Amino acid sequence: MSLLEVRGLRAAYGQVRVLEGIDFSIDQGRRVAMLGPNGAGKTTVLRALSGMVRTSGTVEFDGRSLVGTATAEIARRGVAHVPEGRGTFPALTVDENLRLGGYVRSDGGAVRADIDRCYKWFPRLDERRRQQAGNLSGGEQQMLAVARALMLRPRLLMLDEPSLGLAPIVTKELFRILREICGEQGITVLLVEQNAGLALDFADHAYVLESGRVALDGEAEQIRGDDEVRRSYLGY
Amino acid sequence: MERFIQVLVDGIATGSIYAAVALALVLIFRSTSVVNFAQGEMAMFSTFVAWGLYEAGVPIGLAALTTIGLSFVAGMVIERVLIRHFEGGDVLTLVIVTLGLFILLNGLAGWIWGFGNRGFPSLFSEDTVALGGVQLSVESLGIVAVLLAVVGLLFLLFQRTKIGLAMRAAALNPASSALVGVRVGHMLMLGWGLAAALGALAGVLVAPRLFLDVNLMGAVLIYAFAAAALGGFDSAIGAVVGGWVIGVSENLAGTYVDFIGSDLKILVPLGIIFVVLLVRPSGLFGTREVARA
Numbered sequence: 001m002s003l004l005e006v007r008g009l010r011a012a013y014g015q016v017r018v019l020e021g022i023d024f025s026i027d028q029g030r031r032v033a034m035l036g037p038n039g040a041g042k043t044t045v046l047r048a049l050s051g052m053v054r055t056s057g058t059v060e061f062d063g064r065s066l067v068g069t070a071t072a073e074i075a076r077r078g079v080a081h082v083p084e085g086r087g088t089f090p091a092l093t094v095d096e097n098l099r100l101g102g103y104v105r106s107d108g109g110a111v112r113a114d115i116d117r118c119y120k121w122f123p124r125l126d127e128r129r130r131q132q133a134g135n136l137s138g139g140e141q142q143m144l145a146v147a148r149a150l151m152l153r154p155r156l157l158m159l160d161e162p163s164l165g166l167a168p169i170v171t172k173e174l175f176r177i178l179r180e181i182c183g184e185q186g187i188t189v190l191l192v193e194q195n196a197g198l199a200l201d202f203a204d205h206a207y208v209l210e211s212g213r214v215a216l217d218g219e220a221e222q223i224r225g226d227d228e229v230r231r232s233y234l235g236y
Numbered sequence: 237m238e239r240f241i242q243v244l245v246d247g248i249a250t251g252s253i254y255a256a257v258a259l260a261l262v263l264i265f266r267s268t269s270v271v272n273f274a275q276g277e278m279a280m281f282s283t284f285v286a287w288g289l290y291e292a293g294v295p296i297g298l299a300a301l302t303t304i305g306l307s308f309v310a311g312m313v314i315e316r317v318l319i320r321h322f323e324g325g326d327v328l329t330l331v332i333v334t335l336g337l338f339i340l341l342n343g344l345a346g347w348i349w350g351f352g353n354r355g356f357p358s359l360f361s362e363d364t365v366a367l368g369g370v371q372l373s374v375e376s377l378g379i380v381a382v383l384l385a386v387v388g389l390l391f392l393l394f395q396r397t398k399i400g401l402a403m404r405a406a407a408l409n410p411a412s413s414a415l416v417g418v419r420v421g422h423m424l425m426l427g428w429g430l431a432a433a434l435g436a437l438a439g440v441l442v443a444p445r446l447f448l449d450v451n452l453m454g455a456v457l458i459y460a461f462a463a464a465a466l467g468g469f470d471s472a473i474g475a476v477v478g479g480w481v482i483g484v485s486e487n488l489a490g491t492y493v494d495f496i497g498s499d500l501k502i503l504v505p506l507g508i509i510f511v512v513l514l515v516r517p518s519g520l521f522g523t524r525e526v527a528r529a
Contacts, residue, residue, distance in 0.1 A: 052411070070419075071414035071415060073417075075417035083411075087412040088412065089408055089409055091408050091523070092404065099401060100413075100418070103418055104417035148416070
């Protein structure tokens with residue numbers, strides 16, 4: 001059974017319609033990539049799922065509807081969203097950011113243990129745990145954003161352009177760690193990326209958006225191997 | 237020398253009251269970026285409630301504590317019922333709403349309790365104690381002790397508890413806070429509740445030194461604004477230090493500089509503020525966040 005089932009998802013910013021009815025689903029434990037050009041609506045899909053934009057259609061997460069639910073309540077159901085611009089707290093310390101990531105959990109001891117685990121996964125954060133997050137480099141901030149999201153022990157992890165603004169070598173490192181953690185923890189992932197090559201290496205399945213609609217979808221391997229699709233939709 | 241220390245301690249005591257109101261202003265400003273102009277009138281209203289309980293036979297200490305608790309709840313209700321509808325909108329709108337609340341509470345208090353003034357009993361004894369050969373009033377020392385205890389509790393709340401961390405997060409970045417599951421609206425409610433409780437505390441501390449009437453907090457609120465501006469509107473430590481600087485400088489100048497006396501002493505702290513803000517526009521302790529692009 002699918003963990004996330006989306007039918008006819010529409011969203012608009014004021015009068016400007018961005019999503020024109022999108023269908024997709026994600027099975028438990030799978031990694032799905034949302035691809036497509038700038039302005040196709042990839043980010044808006046994530047924002048709609050998180051209740052950050054006015055939305056219609058049906059969104060069933062684990063059998064319950066998310067449409068019209070407040071953002072904080074969606075997070076409490078186990079949806080962790082790393083937004084564009086990372087969504088960390090620059091004025092708080094690295095440690096405080098991670099504690100906030102586990103804010104909704106009531107298992108205090110396990111939260112502390114998970115913070116230590118994050119420091120093992122991201123040793124750079126360990127060195128800077130008492131520093132303000134705003135002082136970290138771009139790559140370190142992105143790692144903090146991902147670690148912050150993992151602290152929720154999410155059932156669904158949504159990542160918005162984690163490679164944005166990072167040096168290629170940092171991006172590669174980030175995805176290596178992500179692959180390791182998500183594999184180990186069996187986390188279901190919805191990834192939005194401009195960098196199609198990177199995303200298709202990471203994901204099992206991919207949807208390609210164009211002007212607010214799903215243009216095509218398929219297994220990641222299949223899309224990667226289809227020269228025509230790559231050239232016309234993904235531009236690489 | 238003895239006189240000097242007495243004036244100093246009295247100044248710190250008065251400054252502690254300004255500091256309590258300034259802290260209340262800072263609490264709300266940090267979470268909503270709005271200066272709550274009704275803060276003083278909320279405190280005045282609370283003080284009347286404490287007076288009413290006292291008149292009904294409740295011991296003054298218990299009356300004060302009960303009022304602080306009631307004010308906490310009332311502050312949350314005001315946020316939920318009134319302020320919530322205007323949050324996230326134009327700051328100017330919210331400022332006007334707090335001004336409206338100011339006028340409403342002032343009128344309501346006059347309607348209920350009348351516009352005359354009345355005495356308010358002190359929480360502390362009227363004795364003095366000798367400390368190192370200097371006679372100091374128990375009341376002044378008590379006020380300072382209460383403020384220090386409150387500051388300590390607030391520090392523990394914000395720095396050591398999960399809910400305090402969430403309140404700071406909600407003030408800094410509401411959107412990110414919602415994404416980690418923080419119910420931002422609840423945090424704002426809590427902030428208003430704490431601010432109202434702090435105001436009530438300041439009210440029952442200051443009322444014995446003045447007379448209780450509907451304009452009880454008028455001057456105090458001005459000094460509290462000054463304290464918050466001096467310390468930096470987003471800094472709790474700044475509010476306390478600002479309150480003390482103003483209380484002490486006002487008292488010293490009023491006592492030792494002949495031509496100033498009690499009529500012109502308000503000019504002294506304002507002069508200090510003018511100079512400080514020229515040099516440091518964000519106040520003594522106002523933060524400038526560091527960010528790396």
